[in-house]
Amino acid sequence: MDELRILIARLGWPSISARWWTMQELAARLSEPAMKDRTETALLQFLRSRKLEAEVVEVLCIFWMAARGHGYSPVELAGSIPKPSLLSDLFLDDLGLLTQDSYAGLKEAPEDFEIPADFNGVQGVDLPRMFRTTLSRLEVCTGLPFVRQMAYEWTENRAAYPDAPYQGDPWHFMRPLGDGFSGQLSARPALRAISAYLRTLAVAEQFWGMPPELADKKALLALPVHPTLAMLRPKRPEWFPGRADFDGDAVAVETAFRVLLDRVKAAQPDGELIAFNSPVAMSMERCVEVSLVRWSQAGSSPIDDAGLIAHLKAFWSRGQMLPSTGPEPLSTTTLLAPPPLERLLEVKSKAWPLAGALDFDRLGYLQLDLYPSRIFLPTLPGVDEIAVTPRDGQLEVKVEDQVVADFCYWNAGWGPARPRQLSGNCGTALISRSTAYRESAGSVSAPLRAFYLWQVRTLNRVNSFGEFSEEIAMGTLFV
Template sequence: MDELRILIARLGWPSTSARWWTMQELAARLNEPASRDETESALLQLLTTRKLEAEVIEVLCIYWMAAQAYGYSPTPKLAESIPRSSILSDLLLESFSMFAEADDEELEEVPEEFVIPQDFDGVQGSDLPRIFRTSMGELENHTGLPFVRQMAFEWTANRSAYPDAPFQGDPWHFSRPLGDGFIGQLSSRTALRAISAYLRTLAVAEEFWGMPTDRAEASALLALPVHPTLALLRPERPIWFPATTDFDGDREAIESSMRGLVARVKTARPDDELIAFASPIFVSMERCVEVSLVRWSQAEESSIADADLAAHLEEFWADGWMLRSASPEPLSTTTVFASPPLDRLMEDQCKAWPLAAPLGIDRLGYLQHDLYPGRLFLPTL
């Protein structure tokens, strides 16, 4: 079996987790003396054939992951092998103390007569997260510059990268065996085209519209395939994990499963306390079920009756409250969290506060959607 050939092929799969874990495996091969030369050669060949900026970023992230995990030093040929550079690819090269070669692809401002095509708006929120389009809209509202039209213009232009299949073939081939109606976390060529258009729009803004470099770099981080702190995260099944992993059933059955889960944690980790849990997703022909458990604390003087507390907290939680974070450098593996003051964390009427909250999307990795928006919890205090 040609392991390297199979891994390279999996980089083209639309399945987000498959691509992320494949990048980890290829990074590990760069650390092994027996496989390093072959892997370097294959990745450089792959890099020279990439037609979209986002495709280039994914390959560069393999080198970056190898450097962070194993102290690997990329070959000097890396910089000269990049066919489609971007603000983000320049940042990755700088982390290797390398600089990009001159890009032959000239930037162009959107013409006045350009009309946003219907397919650009149609893919937002379906084939890719709406956050890229939303980010462009916020910049446009703040500056009055045509960020959205520029992104749509770049989207139209990069259709020529894959003229025969700009939207890729049949991504549902990868999820159809799971059953009708199942929607997996997919990032197909459509998403790669849109993310590439997003990156080129930022480059246009920096070159023609006076966008500060640090602002452009901060915005470009939204196009990272993986969160720098979580790039090498691997799944690990804890010993207290329940044998029955589906939480399907009525309210009583789910509550019983949760109480059993808490009891298992107390037995396995008597000195610890479970403050948050997200169940595996249970999928059947009838429905899709996911259960999240977050522990709260409550002070005295609540104005909400105990019987109404669950419904009240559900409404509060639905606002999408997340933990904000920062990093010392754009690609730093260190993520810094500042615990919010208790008076900001506490819900005023019921005097309660969550002990855990989802990680914010400051450096969201689009190949790590299984962790977002509410599946990766961190302590709030």
């Protein structure tokens, strides 16, 4: 069996997770002496055959991941790039390689060009609306025809695959599952639209005077993978709960959560589970998703324990987003600016979450399974800056070079689609090292107590084709 040929073929699959994992495997092969030369030759040949800017970037990601994650020294790549872009230049520059001097064939849309219906039809269906929305905002600010130019580039790159510009029907993968599913797919229409977006930014820089720094920043929206999350390797922890642990009433569910906390404590005696979010049961008739986040509460709150849920349940719908940035565009380190305690605090209950969701900066379109509510990181009010870095397939959360928590990720019911009500087909956990992560709120002088806010989402259907009905149970668990 030719594993290399199979891996490269998988780079063309529409499944976003399969493409990401395949990129990781190919990057690892580039670091193996016995596999390096053959893998490098095959990838360079594959790179030279790419017909769209986004396809080029995905292949460059493999070389970049090998260099950043495995110490690989890449060969000169610029001469093998048939469709350069601002984003491909960023990858080459980050690798210390020569970049392209110009982008072939750039031109402004003719005055008589009309936006085709299929361009509007793919927005929000075959790709997220964020690309068009970004250009629409630039258009409002500048008066320049950004959206029209993207539509023109979309029309032009149809010639890259004249016989199959849409690469089949994505509903082929989801229709047999029944109603109410959301695809985990990124097929050719998405690659065409992302390529059109990147070419529009190049046109804006070359012909409309767009500042290069702004153009590069907007190009990062087309990243296939988040630079810090690119090296995450799926591994389900040994303490993962059983499929039936969360059946029953609130008492049974709380008992299951206490067992989960005990299992985590046994595996990591010095740590505490800060956040957990994962499907724990997935079938064609029933799905169960469990979420858990640790909170602190100052004493003397006027809200009794039974009334906490009414004040905190909005957390699951809007939560606390943690603003982030990278020291460099493709830095594997992500820096977080922790919000002050007054922004975290739920005033009436005097409680605040000890974890919040990562924002959408440097979002990778092949990692949408992780967004918006799978990547929980410590809130750490009172700390100036948090650094998040990859290590051994997980993430380390650091404050002044001291690791305060670890983030891990695993597969849970993976497939080409998921029920729309579920946040994702994967699971994640944030576990502290010692208790330093919850001792940073120095402005609180009152005695503190800790509790977990939990949620169990259960989906059921009576047959294997109709939509799922949804039940949500919530509660608090004091520790």
